[in-house]
Structures are given as C-alpha cells and as structure tokens.
Amino acid sequence: MKADINNFAKKINIKVKNIELLKNALTHKSANKKSNNEKLEFLGDRVLGLVISTKLYDLYPNETEGVLDKRFAKLVNRNTCSTVAWSTGIKDFIILGDRKKKITISDEKILSDACEALLGAIYIDKGFDYASKLILNLWDNEIKKSTKTILDSKTELQEYSLKKYKKLPVYKVISFKGPKHNPIFKISVSIKNSKSYFGMGNSKKEAQQGAAKNLLKFIKRGNQ
Secondary structure, rough: OOOHHHHHHHHHHHHHHOHHHHHHHOOOOOOOOOOOOOOHHHHHHHHHHHHHHHHHHHOOOOOOOHHHHHHEEEHHHHHHHHHHHHHHHHHHHOOOOOOOOOOOOOHHHHHHHHHHHHHHHHHHOOOHHHHHHHHHHOHHHHHOOOOOOOHHHHHHHHHHHHHOOOOEEEEEEEEEEOOOOEEEEEEEEEOOOOEEEEEEEOHHHHHHHHHHHHHHHHOOOOOO
C-alpha cells in the first residue's frame, strides 16, 4: 500500500465507519484477483449516474432529453472520472500489483474505476445523501463547465455524414493489444469519399472518438 488509507479519507474530508471497505475500493485487481474494487466500481457507476442525472434535470428544466444526455455523457465518462480522481490525489493510495509501480495521469481506466469504486463504498458505508454530497462537491467544476453543450466527435461526424451523404460513418477495429485491464484499441473511420482516419484508446468507444476527431479536423479544413 502506498500510503495509509486513513490519510486519504482525511485528504478528501470524508469519515467512514468501515475502513476495510474503503481499502477494498482502492484495491486494483492486479493486487488481488478475488478481493478488489470491481464490484464497488459497478455500484459506484450507478450511484454517480443517478446523482448527476438528477442534478442536470434540476439545473436545466427546459432542455430536451437529447441535450441532457450529451451533458450527462460528458460528466460521467472515463476521462472526467479520471480527472476528478486525479484531483483528489487518489493515485497515491491505489493498491496495485507488483508489475505496476506508478500511476500516471494517462492511466484513465485505473483512476476512473477507483473513483467509481470509492463512490460505491461511500454509498454503502454512509448512505445515498452522504454520497450525493460528496459527488456534487467533487464534480462541482465539471458541472459548471456543462453550461456549454459540447457535441462529442463521434456524434458530430455522424450528423455530418447523415446530412451530407445519408450514410453512417464506417468504423473498423484495426488492432487490439495489451493486457485485459488496460487494452489498447486502434480503430479506423471513414465516410463516403474520404480516406480512413485512425484513433487509439483503452476502449472501442474512446478509439472511435479519436478517429472521428481526426477525420473531422480534415473535414473542417475543407478536404477529406
């Protein structure tokens, strides 16, 4: 363990009854295949989703479901969860196996999973209201940023292709490598009359977003 789990609780100003539950939330499966944070991450993901969707519903009463969904997706995706996790200093407290010694900001999946597992543990230990307050505090800056609707690259490319060609973009998995807990996907995308553009990421969705972003850059420059 990199540091005392109690120190992490103090760092983010939470009081827990069951410190072992918090320890479990910070245990990556590389350290313990049987007792790790996967189930808590599953639960925390749902708690986060409910809290954020409720907050957006209250903040934007006049917006459509589609716009709310875009805001929601931006707030709960891996990138945002890992950014929030990094800001808490959680990297110094995640328990890893011997093969990986140091967590960097690029370890989005590890950070995001630990963050969601933490929320699951807090929900079990302290209840929904306490977990909700913690989430809204940790996500405060990200929620404020949500005042701008940011259309993700994949959606933007899809809308462009449908409008211009009446056809969806075509995505293809080019390669898949790396360990199961940290895979690397390489995916291509093309639309009618375009070359293939590529993106890489720890998930198919992330790689697709990267590929779509690269194709959009060329479209906006006036060529494909």
